[in-house]
Amino acid sequence: MNNMKLLNQSMMALGLAVILAAGCKRHDESKFPALALPAASVRVQIVQAKKRVASEETVGTVRARLQARLEAKVPGRIEEMRAVPGQQVKAGELLVRLDAREISSRLDQALALRQQTAGDLKRFTALLERAAATQAEFDAVQARARIAEAGVKEAQTMLGHTEVVAPFDGVVTRKLAEVGDQAAPGKPLIDLEDPSHLRLEADIPEAIIGVVTPGATMPVRISNVAGEFQGTVGEIAPTADPNSRTFRVKFELPPALGLRAGQFGRVAVPLAETMSLRVPASAVVRRGQLQMVFVVVDKHAVMRLVKPGKRIGDELEIAAGLSSEESVAIENAASLVDGQPVEIKP
DSSP, X not given: OHHHHHHHHHHHHHHHHHHHHHHHHHHHHTTSOSSOOOOEEEOEEEOEEEEEEEEEEEEEEEEESSEEEEEOSSOEEEEEEOOOTTOEEOTTOEEEEEOOHHHHHHHHHHHHHHHHHHHHHHHHHHHHHTTOSOHHHHHHHHHHHHHHHHHHHHHHHHHHTTEEEOSSSEEEEEEOOOTTOEEOTTOEEEEEEOTTSEXXXXXXXXXXXXGXXXXXXXXXXXXXXXXXXXXXXXXXXXXXXXXXXXEEXXXXXXXXXXXXXXXXXXXXXXXEEEEEEEEEGGGOEEETTEEEEEXXXXXXXXXXXXXXXXXXXXXXXXXXXXXXXXXXXXXXXXGOOTTOBEEEOO
16 A cells, blocks of 8 residues: 555646646746757837827818809800810800890890880980970980990890800819700809819817917828828818817818818827837738737747727827837838748848
8 A cells, every 4th residue: 555655746846847847848948949940131110209299180071272163144045055074164265155035136226226226316416406396305215225235235145144154264073954954043053173183171169279370381181192292271260160169271282193172181280299108010910800010039029919090101109018218120020920030130
């Protein structure tokens, strides 16, 4: 029995020794991988705190500075429609012509009446000089002549309104009527805008409207357009919207390839200056839902989970996970493995 007890104790001691040895081995492997990894060639950069202007982003829409919804000034059937969406037009170019037969007839009547009253005025002038007509009779004929002349001018003006022309150089964005439709004042026919002068219209909260001043420049980013613009404050609404408590601000934009009216944009309203840690965007690796960088320690890449903040140019702010003066891999970071040896490029 004693021999059996001694044998069990010996086996327990042996098992404990194996477990401790295995634990020591895993502890060593946490620093050096079990499998030998080839050295990776990387370029590193020291993490530093940099100044940046803290800002609040507000969304907006790109719109043309010059835009118009054209309509007829007189009623009439559309006889000719020359406008096509996307068409480039010049100021004064004919876009729509209405049926002008009724107004032409009215003009003919006015011309005939003017001719008649002009003859009466000439005759009564001669009669007045010979004292064959009274001054009152002459004044009445003269008044009728003036009314006839005004009628001619009115008919000519209405005849001119049967042609709708472009008020400025621009592009036809919408056609709202067709040949044969009845046009009337207040009924839109064409939407026109000038794409060469665009601006971002954004609603700025009343809490920060105080930092927005006419002529100030602010960073603007437009969806599907590369790069960042400097928008210049052109107009500020003097009163706030009572529902949203925001002020409409219009930022003038410089010409840029791909910039079109109707696009979504963001403007960063600067509030204060602050310090933040930043690394090149190429240093941050995304794997699934995790984002990480590789810190170079003793010529080995050590994985470090981080929490990125805002993007500033080609750099990302790091809100958590890194400290100042640490070296991070900024080249070939996506191919690194935790604990892999590295060779630092000059």
